[in-house]
Amino acid sequence: MRRSMRADETAARSSGNPVSLDGPARDPAVARTTSAADVVHVASLSKRYGEVVAADDVSFALPAGSVTGLLGPNGAGKTTVLRVLLGLAEPHKGEALILGRRYRDLDRPMHVVGAVLESGDFDPGRNGRDHLRVLAFAADVPQRRVDEALAVVGLARAAKRAVRTYSLGMRQRLTLAAALLGSPQLLVLDEPANGLDAKGVHWLRTFLRGFAADGGTVLVSSHVLAEIAQTVDHVVIVDRGHVVARSSLAELVADGKTLEEVYLALTSEDAA
Numbered sequence: 001m002r003r004s005m006r007a008d009e010t011a012a013r014s015s016g017n018p019v020s021l022d023g024p025a026r027d028p029a030v031a032r033t034t035s036a037a038d039v040v041h042v043a044s045l046s047k048r049y050g051e052v053v054a055a056d057d058v059s060f061a062l063p064a065g066s067v068t069g070l071l072g073p074n075g076a077g078k079t080t081v082l083r084v085l086l087g088l089a090e091p092h093k094g095e096a097l098i099l100g101r102r103y104r105d106l107d108r109p110m111h112v113v114g115a116v117l118e119s120g121d122f123d124p125g126r127n128g129r130d131h132l133r134v135l136a137f138a139a140d141v142p143q144r145r146v147d148e149a150l151a152v153v154g155l156a157r158a159a160k161r162a163v164r165t166y167s168l169g170m171r172q173r174l175t176l177a178a179a180l181l182g183s184p185q186l187l188v189l190d191e192p193a194n195g196l197d198a199k200g201v202h203w204l205r206t207f208l209r210g211f212a213a214d215g216g217t218v219l220v221s222s223h224v225l226a227e228i229a230q231t232v233d234h235v236v237i238v239d240r241g242h243v244v245a246r247s248s249l250a251e252l253v254a255d256g257k258t259l260e261e262v263y264l265a266l267t268s269e270d271a272a
């Protein structure tokens, strides 16, 4: 069952590219349990890099079955928050929990959360399928998930080509396939639309909505509003490390303003 945030919280197509441009395939692994508890709980999170306060007292919670956009200008602190959530950076203060635990305390993290932080490290000579097979083996994921994940992201036909021949958007899709291997219930995606063409962005939106409709939860960052506005049902807007808005999209635009108008009014013009 969906519920809104707490009341106190206001394929890349190049010529000859064989990527399927069909809509996202259904992921056969999806049978996610939804939980009444918050899937992600970030409380009073602060993170400094020397003099720079990258995140300052950031708090938000994500209910199951929602797609939340973490929005903000360049340097606002989005990646920092996601890195702390995924155990890649230590907070100076506060906490970031997934299903009530720190990432590093999860028993089988790949089965709980799939992350796309940046176009990952690929062995350029290896083909897409083998790249996923290695990851699946390391994470004790059944090998059949490799082909399923490739199909879901529309890379089935390119699976046997060396990753070095992939376009930027195809690499993005491969990274997403890797995140899906463990059939996670949470996806954490940092600027996942980077490199995707219009068709790819549309595909990604459809995919994320379907993932949430199946009970999954998505946290997706973006500094490109147009990519995100039609996908999310909740937004957390950050500016210079601070949360400046946190609500359902419906509430945010309730007085007739567009998301873009609200966003521009709340965020700084200069990169932090």
Ligand SMILES: Nc1ncnc2c1ncn2[C@@H]1O[C@H](COP(=O)(O)OP(=O)(O)OP(=O)(O)O)[C@@H](O)[C@H]1O
Pocket (backbone or CB within 6 Å): 049, 052, 053, 054, 072, 073, 074, 075, 076, 077, 078, 079, 080, 081, 223, 272
């Ligand atoms: N490893 C680091 N060392 C020093 N400063 C950092 C580091 N990582 C981030 N910062 C600083 O923290 C602030 C927030 O950066 P962050 O990458 O979280 O922003 P962002 O919202 O993801 O921006 P973008 O939209 O450009 O991806 C910036 O001022 C950045 O320069």
Ligand SMILES: [Mg+2]
Pocket (backbone or CB within 6 Å): 078, 079, 080, 190
């Ligand atoms: Mg970033």
